[in-house]
Amino acid sequence: MTVTGGRLSDSEFRELVDRARERHSISDIIGRHTSLKRRGAREMVGLCPFHSERSPSFEVNDTKGTYHCWGCGAAGDSIKFLTDYEGMTFRQAVETLSGNEFPVISDEERVRRKAEDARVMAERIAYARSIWARTVPATHDTPAGIYAAIRGIIHPLPPTVRFVMAPRWINPETGEAGRDHPAMACALQDVTGAVVGVQCVFLQDGGRRKYERVRDDGTKAKAKLSFGQIVGSALRLGPVRPHLINCEGPEDGLTLAQRMPEQSVWVTCGTAMLSRVEYPAEVRSVCFAGDNNAAGRLAVSQAREAVLAKGLIPSEVFPPEDFKDWNDEWRGIRA
Ligand code: ZN
Numbered sequence: 449m450t451v452t453g454g455r456l457s458d459s460e461f462r463e464l465v466d467r468a469r470e471r472h473s474i475s476d477i478i479g480r481h482t483s484l485k486r487r488g489a490r491e492m493v494g495l496c497p498f499h500s501e502r503s504p505s506f507e508v509n510d511t512k513g514t515y516h517c518w519g520c521g522a523a524g525d526s527i528k529f530l531t532d533y534e535g536m537t538f539r540q541a542v543e544t545l546s547g548n549e550f551p552v553i554s555d556e557e558r559v560r561r562k563a564e565d566a567r568v569m570a571e572r573i574a575y576a577r578s579i580w581a582r583t584v585p586a587t588h589d590t591p592a593g594i595y596a597a598i599r600g601i602i603h604p605l606p607p608t609v610r611f612v613m614a615p616r617w618i619n620p621e622t623g624e625a626g627r628d629h630p631a632m633a634c635a636l637q638d639v640t641g642a643v644v645g646v647q648c649v650f651l652q653d654g655g656r657r658k659y660e661r662v663r664d665d666g667t668k669a670k671a672k673l674s675f676g677q678i679v680g681s682a683l684r685l686g687p688v689r690p691h692l693i694n695c696e697g698p699e700d701g702l703t704l705a706q707r708m709p710e711q712s713v714w715v716t717c718g719t720a721m722l723s724r725v726e727y728p729a730e731v732r733s734v735c736f737a738g739d740n741n742a743a744g745r746l747a748v749s750q751a752r753e754a755v756l757a758k759g760l761i762p763s764e765v766f767p768p769e770d771f772k773d774w775n776d777e778w779r780g781i782r783a
Contacts, residue, residue: 465527468545470558473510474526476550481533484508489568490561497533498522503667511565512679516720521746523720569677575618576636576645576676583610583633583646591655592632598656600779601702603709606685608635609698614648616659616673629659634698636674636681636717639726645676647683647717649698678717680726686712688728695737696722696747700774704737707778713737719747723754733761739773740766740783 456464475484475492484492485504489511496506499520506517516523524532530541544550553561585607586592592611612633615625629650636645650659650671661669683698685705689712695701701715716722722736734755738748745766752762771777 464546465542468542469513469526471545471552472526472550473553474513474515474529475508475510477526478508478515478529482506490565496520496522503665511561518718518720521719521743523750573644573676577643579612579614579646579648579675580633580635580643583612586611586632591630591651594655595632595649595651595658596702599699599702599775601699601706603702603706605702606705608637608684609633609702610635612646612648614646614673614675616648616650616669618675630655632698634683634715636676636678637684638677638681639728641684641688641728644681645674645678645717647672647674647678647698674717678721679724681717682725683715683717684712685715688712688730690730690732691735692727692731692733693735693737694722694725694751695774696739696744697773697775700737700739703775703778719743722747723751727755727758727760731760733763735763735765737774738764738766740769740771744773 478484478497482494482497484494487493490509492508493504494506494508495501495504496517496519498517501519505519506515508515513525514523515529522532526545527538527541530536530544531538536544584590586596586605586609588594588597590611592609593605596605610633612631613628614631614633615627616629618625631648631650634647634649635643636647638644650673651657652659658671660671663669683701685701693704693708693711693713694716695704695713696716696719698715701713705713714725716725719739727734736748736751738744748764752764755762767774767777770782772783776783
């Protein structure tokens, strides 16, 4: 099948592109260039083919048909990979995907995978809710309250930010989990306001520091871990309003909410999720408050495009030049 033959309407063309994209597992396409290791039912991770690295920060998701690098920000779908990495034109990429160069997924298999993915996500959400159910208010004497105070957050924390004892790792295959550690727990709500996930910021020294550990291979263990559905969801520090401020990282969000009490600030789970939030219909405009680095600026430009495509009005704001993020600026800590 070629794309070039007949005359196609816009919608026929779009359908053709969607069909081409859905015919293959994106991991089969990317797996020819970097070796990918399975990390969940449909998630894989490997060394980024777009930049040089020693520990894998490149994620590939067959459910969503997307890739994302936490190191250099490279992200997209199978067509984008073929154009960016293999140097194809858009048309060549669509033609390649329409052909039989890659293993093709049968319709049956696609339906089976969808059902399986829905089941896995439902389980993850249930687990996240079980964590949220055991949170307690983050009063000033809990590690979460102490951590917030050290970060310069003097206002009482909103009800969506609480204290919890939660495991720092769980094995998605076996359900096995590590032992509990103190954390600041942030509720992640979906477009309807239902809690579908929890982001935990793990703490040590009674909350005086974020949990920090250097692994044997010299890499840093992450202080944050998210449970449940992080795509599309957000931590709401304020109510649904026609205008929202959106940033990534609860510390920045709490800082902004405190400085601008008249505004409603929402927070996503990591830079990449900034462009994936699903906003309720009441929301008309979103101001993205980014981090002052390449990844932060890239995330904001992607998020602006994403909300424009939904018919919302985007704007952006960054901390003054010598500050890394909003919380550092608030505390006067220069980069
Ligand atoms: Zn990369």
